[in-house]
Amino acid sequence: xGIIKREGFKLISYVSDHRPYHIHIEYGGKEIGxxxxxxxxxxxxxxxxTGKLRRILKEEGYLL
Numbered sequence: 001x002g003i004i005k006r007e008g009f010k011l012i013s014y015v016s017d018h019r020p021y022h023i024h025i026e027y028g029g030k031e032i033g034x035x036x037x038x039x040x041x042x043x044x045x046x047x048x049x050t051g052k053l054r055r056i057l058k059e060e061g062y063l064l
Contacts, residue, residue, distance in 0.1 A: 006056045023062060025053070037062055 004011040010026040020038040024031055033047030040063060042049060049057070057063035 004060055006060070007052065009053060009056055011056075011060065011062070035062060040064060 001015060002013045008027055012024040012026065013022075014024075020036050022034045022036045022038075022043060024034050026032065034043040035041075035049070035057065036043050054063065
């Protein structure tokens with residue numbers, strides 16, 4: 001498991017998680033959604049990526 005903490009967000013990846021490769025994103029101690037790394041999009045329709053989160057995902061190499 002890998003955890004990255006940035007500006008209140010916690011990006012979590014699990015080694016043995018199912019495909020597509022994705023990360024779980026928490027904010028304020030609650031999971032707000034999952035980001036599909038392979039297809040470069042949120043996995044839940046209700047999960048919107050804010051500008052701040054978009055910047056963090058790009059800086060960490062998850063978003064191209």
